[in-house]
Amino acid sequence: MNFAWNSDQVAFRALVRDFLDANLPDNWENIAHGPGSEAQSIFSKQFCGALADAGLLVPHWPASWGGRDADPWTAFILAEEMWAAGEPRGGQYMNVNWIGPTLMRYGSERQQARYIPPMARGETLWxxxxxxxxxxxxxxxxxxxxxxxxxxxxxxxxxxxxxxxxxxxxxxxxxxxxxxxxxxxxxxxxxxxxxxxxxxxxxxxxxxxxxxxxxxxxxxxxxxxxxxxxQAWEIVRTALSLERVGIPRFALASRMLHRAVEALKTQGRFGTGRGAGAVEQAARAHAACEVARLYSYNIIDQRCQGQPPGPEASAARVATVNAERLVNEFVVEHLPDALAGGDALLLAHHQRAIVAGIASGAAEIQLNLIATELLQLPREPR
Ligand SMILES: Cc1cc2nc3c(=O)[nH]c(=O)nc-3n(C[C@H](O)[C@H](O)[C@H](O)COP(=O)(O)OP(=O)(O)OC[C@H]3O[C@@H](n4cnc5c(N)ncnc54)[C@H](O)[C@@H]3O)c2cc1C
Missing domain, CATH: 2.40.110.10 (Butyryl-CoA Dehydrogenase, subunit A, domain 2)
Structure with a gap:
């Protein structure tokens, strides 16, 4: 595995950041981010339309479906930047990550023609x-x-x-x-x-x-x-293996950890007085975010090499859940005032983190898969 980004990847990340700077409203970080709220859904349709116009909504899709045949790294860099910004695509990440690609693989010509083009234009929510x-x-x-x-x-x-x-x-x-x-x-x-x-x-x-x-x-x-x-079982297995690493929630968690630490430092509360334990706790949470990032990169690397999705994706998901939870615990313990309406983006992370490990499927199920498929541990006799 090569840990360095190449110049194209660096340039692509910069392009996505420039797009975010130009297209997110100035008050984006101060408005409520409920991913399913009406305001967010209206904004996301307009934002995804602009992403599509810029060739940034589905770059990893085939050109024949409105993409640019970009490799999995491009898709993941895009997703990391979107999540770090508080996921302005709202619920449309599902279309982009797995519903569209699943229809490309299993859909009839009529279904593909009906559903995929509006997804590639950012017009639909599933x-x-x-x-x-x-x-x-x-x-x-x-x-x-x-x-x-x-x-x-x-x-x-x-x-x-x-x-x-x-x-x-x-x-x-x-x-x-x-x-x-x-x-x-x-x-x-x-x-x-x-x-x-x-x-x-x-x-x-x-x-x-x-x-x-x-x-x-x-x-x-x-x-x-x-x-x-x-055929649902076969289709869903394929679809969910795309979903498991498609959501780099650790990117938002990591950014929120830094944000919380900065706020505590500004207030002189980081590592002093009642916040004395904060430094070690922040370090643990940071390490968890990095673990999640590296596990996820490992899966993307496997995808680039054409390897089929395996149980390692479960490890990436569990690591991401762990990162979200540790960052959330840190914020709840050391900066609870920010969650009481003081910081909309921290609150949005908190709201997602409290359901981490149950939304998108229970983390314990992933642990079972890690035990049986990755570690090859024997199943408990019935
Ligand atoms: C915010 C949110 C959004 C969601 N969005 C959707 C959505 O859009 N579409 C959708 O279909 N679903 C959605 N879900 C549902 C989600 O997929 C389920 O909650 C999840 O699969 C767990 O199912 P359950 O709630 O029935 O809990 P259960 O299956 O009853 O599990 C409860 C707990 O029991 C334990 N457990 C259960 N089975 C095992 C096992 N075999 N081994 C070890 N431990 C086990 C785990 O600790 C688990 O956390 C969402 C859930 C949340 C919280």
């Missing part, structure tokens, strides 16, 4: 309809049903914790078409289809983030199915 009240980590036990009736399927059931559902245009929906793990199928479902009810779940993680979604006799044409009936 939501991910996986989790249910009785099916989160154990996704295979999901109960939302899609029953075939002639040329249509009829969907009945409930999803929960669905991010961005209130404002999303389309749902990447998992539903059961027959019993068992091999009986789950994916539907690309417009959110304005009759029979869908979205209820926001009030939470401390920010306005408009999580929802319950109810499906009552929702009629879906058979050509809305992604891939074949029962």
């Amino acid at each position: 939501c991910q309809g996986f989790s249910e009240p009785e099916a989160g980590s154990d996704l295979a036990s999901l109960r939302t049903r899609a029953d075939q009736h002639g040329a249509d399927y009829v969907v009945n059931g409930q999803k929960i914790w669905t991010s961005y559902a209130g404002l999303a245009d389309t749902c990447f929906l998992l539903a059961r078409t027959s019993p068992g793990k091999g009986g789950i199928s994916i539907f690309l479902l417009p959110m304005d289809t009759p029979g869908i009810t979205v209820r926001q779940i009030p939470s401390i993680i920010g306005e408009g983030d999580i929802h319950e979604v109810f499906f009552d006799d929702v009629k879906v044409p058979a050509d809305a199915m992604l891939g074949a009936e029962g």
Whole structure:
């Protein structure tokens, strides 16, 4: 592994930073950043449109789909800079990271033509309809049903914790078409289809983030199915392996740690008096951010070498969760006043960090994968 950035990568990072400087409002760091809020979603569409015009929304996509065939490093540098800035793309990071590439791989020509171009222009927002009240980590036990009736399927059931559902245009929906793990199928479902009810779940993680979604006799044409009936498990495995390292949350965590330390130093509270333990704690949090960064870089390096996604991606995700948590603990302990409305970006990091290790899937599941697939530890006998 070569740890030095080449001149093209340095220039690309500078280009992204210049774009952010030119396109984020002056008060960006002082306004509420709820990723699912209406204000953020409106801003993100406009911001992603500008990114697309500048060739910076999907540079890693094939040129035939509006990208520039850029390598995985380019995509990751872009994502790092976006997250370090507080992720102005809002929920659109999902389209860019995994929904678009998954449709390119498994979508029909009609689905690709309908959905991919608006994503590449930054116009659409998707939501991910996986989790249910009785099916989160154990996704295979999901109960939302899609029953075939002639040329249509009829969907009945409930999803929960669905991010961005209130404002999303389309749902990447998992539903059961027959019993068992091999009986789950994916539907690309417009959110304005009759029979869908979205209820926001009030939470401390920010306005408009999580929802319950109810499906009552929702009629879906058979050509809305992604891939074949029962292929969801294979497709989702591929899609989530893209998601696991697609989100460099450590970049925001690292920046927030430095911000908090600077604030404490300015106030003469870093390493003195009650803040005496802060230096060691900050050092630990910083080390955790660097560990997450290097684990993630390792995965990007593997991708560049054409290696298939492996269990190392789980290690990168766990390291990122750890970094977010340690930075968050540091801020809560030493700079709690900043979270009480004093610093919008620190608050945004805090809101994301409190769900780190449960949103995007429980970290313990990743630990299981590390134990069995990476370390090859024996499974506990049943
Ligand atoms: C902010 C937020 C946003 C979300 N957005 C979405 C979204 O957009 N779309 C979507 O579909 N879902 C979303 N989710 C749901 C998320 O994916 C689930 O919460 C997650 O998969 C865990 O499922 P669960 O909540 O049912 O918890 P459970 O599966 O019940 O797990 C609870 C805890 O039990 C333990 N546990 C469970 N199983 C095991 C195991 N096999 N081994 C070891 N420990 C285990 C873990 O400690 C885990 O943290 C979101 C969640 C949050 C908090």
